[in-house]
Amino acid sequence: MGLYxxxxxxxxxxxxxxxxxxxxxxxxKDTRGERDGTAG
Structure with missing residues (x-):
């Protein structure tokens, strides 16, 4: 699904x-912290 x-x-x-x-x-999708495994 695309952007409107x-x-x-x-x-x-x-x-x-x-x-x-x-x-x-x-x-x-919240990708903050994915590198260190603490996605929030």
Whole structure:
């Protein structure tokens, strides 16, 4: 499953990009501490 993106332009002409990461996506996995075995 991929990321969901929405690109919009505000009244000042600035492009805003919203990204939703689905719960099962690999980016949701907390990899902090995996090297030393203390993933939290």
């Amino acid at each position: 993106e929405m690109h919009v332009t505000d009244p000042d002409g600035i492009t805003l990009i919203f990204v939703e990461v689905p719960p099962s996506h690999p980016l949701r």
